[in-house]
Structures are given as structure tokens and as C-alpha cells.
Amino acid sequence: MHRYEKIWLSLSSAVILAFMLFIGYQAFAEEMAPPSTKETLDPQKVDETPPFDNPGVKKVGENEYEVVMTLQVFSFTPDDIEIPAGSTVHFTLTSKDVVHGFEIAGTNVNAMVMPGYVQKITKTFAEPGEYLVLCNEYCGSGHELMSTTITVK
Amino acid sequence: METTKTTTEDTSKEQNVNSLKGTLASVLLMGGFIALLWFLIWGIYMVRV
Amino acid sequence: MEAAVKQTWRQKVTKAMGINREDARISKSYLFVTFLALAIGGICGLTQGLNRSGFLELPSWINYYQVLTAHGLFLVLVFSSFFTIGYFYAGLSHTLGGLLPAVRKIAWTGFSLKITGLMIALIPVLMNEASVLYTFYPPMAASPWYYVGLALIVIGIWLCAFGAFINVAHWRKQNKGKHVPILAFFATGVFILLFFGGLFVAVEVIVLIIPWAFGWVETINVMLSRTLFWAFGHTLVNIWYLTAVSAWYVIVPKVIGGRRFSDLLTRIVVILLVVLNIPGGFHHQIVDPGISESVKYLHVFMSLAIGFPSLMTAYAMFAVFERTGRKKGGKGLFGWFKKLPWGDVRFLAPMIAMIAFIPAGAGGIVQTMNQLDQVVHNTMWIVGHFHLTLGMSAAMTFFGISYWLVPYVSGRVLTPKMNKFGVWQTVLWAVGMGTMATTMHIVGLFGSPRRTALTTYSDHATALNWDPYMIVIGIAAVILLIAGMMQIYAVFHLMFRAPKGNEEFPIAKPEEDGSKTPYWTERWSRWIFVMLLVVAMGYVIPLVDFIGNAPPGSPPFKTW
Numbered sequence: 001m002h003r004y005e006k007i008w009l010s011l012s013s014a015v016i017l018a019f020m021l022f023i024g025y026q027a028f029a030e031e032m033a034p035p036s037t038k039e040t041l042d043p044q045k046v047d048e049t050p051p052f053d054n055p056g057v058k059k060v061g062e063n064e065y066e067v068v069m070t071l072q073v074f075s076f077t078p079d080d081i082e083i084p085a086g087s088t089v090h091f092t093l094t095s096k097d098v099v100h101g102f103e104i105a106g107t108n109v110n111a112m113v114m115p116g117y118v119q120k121i122t123k124t125f126a127e128p129g130e131y132l133v134l135c136n137e138y139c140g141s142g143h144e145l146m147s148t149t150i151t152v153k
Numbered sequence: 154m155e156t157t158k159t160t161t162e163d164t165s166k167e168q169n170v171n172s173l174k175g176t177l178a179s180v181l182l183m184g185g186f187i188a189l190l191w192f193l194i195w196g197i198y199m200v201r202v
Numbered sequence: 203m204e205a206a207v208k209q210t211w212r213q214k215v216t217k218a219m220g221i222n223r224e225d226a227r228i229s230k231s232y233l234f235v236t237f238l239a240l241a242i243g244g245i246c247g248l249t250q251g252l253n254r255s256g257f258l259e260l261p262s263w264i265n266y267y268q269v270l271t272a273h274g275l276f277l278v279l280v281f282s283s284f285f286t287i288g289y290f291y292a293g294l295s296h297t298l299g300g301l302l303p304a305v306r307k308i309a310w311t312g313f314s315l316k317i318t319g320l321m322i323a324l325i326p327v328l329m330n331e332a333s334v335l336y337t338f339y340p341p342m343a344a345s346p347w348y349y350v351g352l353a354l355i356v357i358g359i360w361l362c363a364f365g366a367f368i369n370v371a372h373w374r375k376q377n378k379g380k381h382v383p384i385l386a387f388f389a390t391g392v393f394i395l396l397f398f399g400g401l402f403v404a405v406e407v408i409v410l411i412i413p414w415a416f417g418w419v420e421t422i423n424v425m426l427s428r429t430l431f432w433a434f435g436h437t438l439v440n441i442w443y444l445t446a447v448s449a450w451y452v453i454v455p456k457v458i459g460g461r462r463f464s465d466l467l468t469r470i471v472v473i474l475l476v477v478l479n480i481p482g483g484f485h486h487q488i489v490d491p492g493i494s495e496s497v498k499y500l501h502v503f504m505s506l507a508i509g510f511p512s513l514m515t516a517y518a519m520f521a522v523f524e525r526t527g528r529k530k531g532g533k534g535l536f537g538w539f540k541k542l543p544w545g546d547v548r549f550l551a552p553m554i555a556m557i558a559f560i561p562a563g564a565g566g567i568v569q570t571m572n573q574l575d576q577v578v579h580n581t582m583w584i585v586g587h588f589h590l591t592l593g594m595s596a597a598m599t600f601f602g603i604s605y606w607l608v609p610y611v612s613g614r615v616l617t618p619k620m621n622k623f624g625v626w627q628t629v630l631w632a633v634g635m636g637t638m639a640t641t642m643h644i645v646g647l648f649g650s651p652r653r654t655a656l657t658t659y660s661d662h663a664t665a666l667n668w669d670p671y672m673i674v675i676g677i678a679a680v681i682l683l684i685a686g687m688m689q690i691y692a693v694f695h696l697m698f699r700a701p702k703g704n705e706e707f708p709i710a711k712p713e714e715d716g717s718k719t720p721y722w723t724e725r726w727s728r729w730i731f732v733m734l735l736v737v738a739m740g741y742v743i744p745l746v747d748f749i750g751n752a753p754p755g756s757p758p759f760k761t762w
Contacts, residue, residue, distance in 0.1 A: 140761025
């Protein structure tokens with residue numbers, strides 16, 4: 001192997017490894033890991049299973065809310081949510097039918113929502129505005145209509 | 154004198170033919186691009202946190 | 203002994219006279235279907251581009267997702283796998299001194315199984331009974347016949363893999379202690395991946411989905427199916443990549459008048475790509491529930507590991523170009539770059555393909571980095587990513603190959619006029635795909651979702667900002683369709699109309715001062731064992747978890 005090739009391979013591998021270790025640090029030490037909830041439920045009994053038997057926005061603390069939400073073709077329950085600016089929102093999500101995606105456009109909120117699984121993701125809404133929430137996994141003929149908004153005041 | 158000159162020229166030409174400096178420069182440029190893109194996406198991620 | 207003599211004699215005959223006609227017919231048929239699939243898939247792609255940019259409202263009897271399903275089916279499954287098989291079978295025939303009669307039979311059986319499977323899968327697609335896209339995530343359920351068709355396609359591909367193994371094993375028996383010719387070595391790697399990658403989707407489709415779609419069992423394990431799909435899906439994309447890489451290492455150096463890069467390092471790249479590949483599929487599930495954070499992080503490492511052989515390849519390609527360019531008188535740091543034969547389509551197309559792999563690979567490295575995936579997951583960025591990797595890196599290499607392979611198997615030649623046509627076609631495709639992929643990447647960063655028909659989400663301001671980008675994508679789709687049709691014209695011209703003659707099968711010689719490659723590179727049983735270990739490292743924990751801790755399953759849904 002040529003000396004230059006050794007330089008290139010060790011340098012590039014070291015940089016990529018450094019990126020990876022840094023990402024790992026952020027994921028585990030600063031709790032920034034991607035949404036990975038491991039709770040399950042019966043996908044055919046979502047309406048009877050807490051907390052999804054009572055979906056909605058719940059205040060859980062000072063500037064802190066929990067949104068319990070079900071996704072189904074082609075809507076979000078609850079929809080058109082309003083929350084005050086600066087609050088932290090914990091989304092607890094599941095699907096009542098097929099695979100859906102939960103994306104708040106222009107943010108890091110991006111998670112798969114699978115039937116039978118609970119998915120959790122948190123976001124602090126510092127800036128006021130009307131955020132677009134959309135399903136980003138193909139879920140059927142009305143997939144392009146599956147959206148709602150979060151209004152931050 | 155004459156022969157020595159030719160030999161030196163030959164060696165320098167030979168070195169030029171076998172040089173892989175351009176390759177090293179190219180892959181390093183490429184590596185720089187990868188790092189740049191990483192920082193761009195990481196930057197977007199951090200802005201959106 | 204006698205057989206060995208016969209073998210070498212046959213190899214010489216093949217070299218001098220061109221390909222055996224019966225072998226040629228196999229590759230020709232595979233290539234014919236390849237480019238027919240490109241035509242159909244391309245028209246589907248144009249339809250989508252025009253719809254999403256708002257230029258075209260689809261008639262009521264066509265569903266956007268139906269078109270998208272066909273686009274994926276024809277380009278992801280048919281175009282790629284038929285090309286891979288057609289190209290490598292020609293390569294096996296050329297470098298191993300012809301295909302065995304039994305292998306030819308297997309290739310034909312595989313061909314008819316795949317065509318039958320395609321027809322069976324296509325009928326429900328046309329009837330809008332299978333608008334589930336080519337990823338068909340349960341619990342969305344298509345007509346069971348869609349899955350039966352897909353299973354037949356996989357079995358057909360397997361047969362071709364076995365055929366390749368038989369031919370290579372036969373050659374090794376006749377040539378004890380010798381290294382398998384490099385192109386056949388690549389073919390071995392590709393077919394090993396096709397076989398093992400195919401196992402995952404076969405289990406998904408045959409064991410899990412078909413009984414459920416027919417209603418024999420009531421529910422399905424959605425996470426298990428999805429994970430099995432991606433173990434196959436990502437392997438499949440790397441198979442096309444490895445196919446393209448084989449041309450970069452073996453064909454391109456000959457076309458530019460140079461020699462191959464180190465034989466040993468080339469073989470190591472093939473082995474690494476085979477060994478490391480399958481667990482890479484997991485990075486499609488970074489934002490899935492049901493998988494622990496630590497397992498996901500382990501998979502970041504496994505995905506990035508696949509990047510390593512590509513870093514080796516990047517160096518190798520630049521080195522081959524620099525050596526060749528300098529021999530032709532290129533001076534200075536980058537002077538060799540200008541000495542490359544830019545006017546030769548057999549070089550230009552794969553060269554642009556390689557250049558496209560730089561942003562494509564860089565994007566891949568970034569998006570596989572755990573939480574950074576949240577910025578781009580399921581947005582148009584991802585669509586841009588695989589239009590760079592597949593639409594440029596793989597497809598343009600395949601196009602470049604077709605300009606000599608099609609005349610080679612058809613007993614015709616690539617004329618200078620056709621070469622010029624090919625150069626224009628290549629430039630047009632590069633402009634179209636480059637523009638489209640770049641725009642997709644950008645609009646994806648703004649949040650525009652993939653796999654979504656024309657929508658403004660009730661005129662939401664965020665979504666309206668995406669529209670200008672969508673218009674660019676629509677225009678690029680038109681350019682691409684023109685370039686695609688030119689490519690198809692070129693292939694059919696070279697197949698049936700071009701002047702008769704013997705086109706060269708360009709295979710470069712090893713480097714002059716190359717050291718002898720050690721024989722351990724040939725120990726495929728060892729590499730397969732290591733591959734299975736890596737697969738076990740990646741998949742045993744999550745799969746056991748998905749089965750052992752599974753929630754009650756899901757019944758089938760038809761949501762379109």
C-alpha cells in the first residue's frame with residue numbers, strides 16, 4: 001500500500017470516527033439520542049389502552065405539556081394544538097392502523113409511528129408561530145392530506 | 154557531463170510519472186467536502202434543537 | 203488435464219472470436235428487459251415529477267401512489283437486477299471461457315421465473331390493488347398476488363446466483379491454485395450478497411406476509427417484517443453499487459489506456475463490501491420505536507464501516523487516473539485530469555457516476571449518524587440521496603457499460619457517431635439528475651416529505667415555500683426523460699441496427715509492478731463465515747427482541 005493511501009485512510013477514518021464518537025457523546029451524555037421508545041400495546045385496542053384512551057394536551061408542569069396523540073388514516077388526534085411559547089412538549093404517539101411518520105416541518109421532530117408501539121419525542125417551542133405537522137411515511141390514498149398544525153403563542 | 158544530465162532529467166521525469174501527489178490532493182479535497190457537509194447538517198440539527 | 207486444456211483453448215477462442223452466441227443471447231435478453239424497464243419506470247418518474255411540481259393533474263383513474271409503486275418496481279427491482287445479471291453473465295462467459303450448458307439453462311429458468319413473477323405482481327398494481335410501494339410495509343396489505351410475484355422474482359434471482367456459483371466453482375476446479383479472474387471475483391461477491399440479502403426478504407414475504415395477505419393467519423409482526431425488509435433493501439442497493447464498482451476497477455482503466463489498481467486491494471474491497479454489508483440496512487430505522495438507543499448506536503458504527511471500502515475505492519480511482527494521465531504527459535498537480543479521454547462515452551458516463559458518488563457517499567455518511575438523521579429522515583433529502591447513488595452512480599455506470607456491452611453481445615460495434623450521441627446523452631442525464639438530486643436535497647432540509655402527492659397542506663406557508671423547488675424537479679424530470687429515451691434508443695440501435703463487427707470487452711491488465719496476490723482472498727467460505735458473524739452481531743439482538751417482546755400483531759389494511 002502506497003504511503004499516501006495509508007495517510008488518506010487513517011486520516012479519513014479517524015475523522016469519521018471522531019464525528020461518530022462526538023455524536024455518541026451528544027446522544028448519551030446530553031440525552032439527544034433519536035426517539036427509541038420500547039413500550040408496546042395492542043394495536044387493535046388503542047382506544048381502550050391508557051394513555052391513548054384519552055388523547056389530548058395535558059399540562060404536566062411549569063411550561064411543560066404532554067401531548068397524547070393517535071395517528072390514523074389520514075388524521076392526528078388531537079389536531080390543531082395550541083401551546084404557549086417557550087414550553088416543552090412531550091409527544092406520546094401511536095398508530096391505530098398502518099405505519100405513519102410524525103414530522104414537524106423545519107424541526108428535529110421526526111419519528112416513525114408504528115402500530116403496536118408507543119413512540120415518544122420531546123421538543124421545546126421557543127419561537128411563536130404556526131408549525132406544520134405532517135405524516136412523512138406513505139400511509140394510503142389520502143397520505144398527502146394527513147397534516148395538522150401546532151400553534152405556538 | 155552530458156550523460157549525467159540526461160540521467161538527472163530521466164529521474165526527475167520518472168518521479169513525475171510515478172507521482173501520486175494529485176491523488177492525495179484529490180482525496181483530501183474530497184475528505185474536506187465530507188467534513189463540510191457533516192458540519193452543515195450538524196449545524197442545522199443544533200440550530201433546531 | 204484434458205478438460206483444462208479444453209478450457210484454456212475455449213478461453214482463447216472467446217478472446218479472439220467474441221462471445222459464444224448462446225451466452226450472448228442470455229445477456230442480450232437480460233439487457234433488453236433492463237432498458238425496457240428503464241423506459242416504463244422513466245415514464246412513471248416523469249409523471250410523478252410533473253404531478254408534484256403542479257404541471258400535471260393525474261386523471262381520476264390513476265393514483266399517484268400506484269405510479270410510484272410501478273416506478274420503484276421497474277427501476278429498483280427490474281432495471282437493476284436484470285442489468286446486474288446480464289452484465290455479470292457476459293463477464294463470466296468472457297473471463298471463464300464460456301458458460302456451462304447447465305448454467306445457461308439455469309439462467310433461462312431464472313429469466314422466465316422473473317418475468318412470470320413480474321407479470322403476476324404487475325396485474326394487481328395496474329388494478330390499483332397493490333399501491334403499497336416497493337417497500338410494502340405491513341400492515342398495509344396489497345393483493346396477495348403482488349407478494350407471490352415478488353417471491354418468484356427473488357427465486358429467479360437466486361437461480362442466477364447459483365448458476366454463477368456453479369460456473370465459478372467449475373473454473374476453480376479446472377484451474378487449481380489460480381485466482382479467479384477479477385470480474386468473476388466481483389460477480390462472486392455480488393451473487394453471494396444477492397443470495398443472502400434475498401433470504402431476508404424471502405422470509406418476510408413467504409413466511410410472514412403471504413399467509414397473512416391470503417387471510418390464513420390474522421395478524422403480522424410489523425417491526426419484524428420491516429427489519430427483514432431493510433436487511434434485504436440496503437443490501438440490494440449495495441449490490442448495484444458493487445456492480446458499478448466492478449466496472450470502475452476493471453473496465454474503466456482499460457478504456458482510458460491504463461492498468462488496474464492493486465489486485466490485492468481490489469479483492470479486499472470486494473470482500474469488505476460483502477462482509478460488512480447486510481447490517482447496514484438498520485440505519486433506515488434510526489427513528490423507529492422498539493429499538494434501544496444502544497442498538498441504534500452500534501448500527502451507526504456498522505453502517506459507517508461500509509464507507510471504509512469506498513474510501514479505499516476513491517483513492518484507487520484517483521491513483522489509476524493520475525498514473526494514466528501522467529503517462530500521457532499530464533504535468534503538475536492536476537494536469538493528468540485533462541489527459542483523460544473525456545470524449546469517450548465508455549469513460550465519460552462512469553466517470554460522472556464516480557464523481558456523483560462523492561456527494562452521494564458524503565450524504566450517506568452524514569445521514570447515518572444517529573440523531574442527525576432526524577433532520578432528513580423521510581424527507582426529499584433521502585429521495586435526492588438515492589437519485590444520486592442509484593440514478594447517477596449506479597445507473598450512469600450501467601449506461602456507460604451498455605455502450606460497449608450491448609454491441610459486444612449483439613455482434614455489432616459502437617460507431618464514432620453513436621459514441622458522440624452517447625456523450626450528449628450522458629451530459630443531458632447528468633444535468634437532469636444532478637439538478638433534480640441537488641434540489642431534492644435542499645427542499646428536504648426544509649422538511650418537504652418524500653412519497654407524497656401534490657399538496658400544499660391547506661396552503662400552509664411552510665409547504666408553499668417548497669413549491670419553487672418542486673417546479674425545478676418537474677423541469678429536471680423532463681430533461682431526464684429525454685436523456686432516458688436517448689439511452690434506450692442507443693441500446694436498441696446498438697442491439698439491432700449498428701454495423702456488424704466485434705466490439706471489445708475492455709478488461710484492464712493488473713499493474714506492472716504488482717506483487718502477487720495471496721491465495722487467502724479466494725477463501726470464500728471463510729469470508730461468508732465472517733459475514734454471517736457480522737450479520738449475527740447486527741441482527742440477533744433486535745430480531746430476538748422483536749419476536750420475544752412483540753406486541754399483538756396487526757391485521758391487514760387497504761388504505762388506498
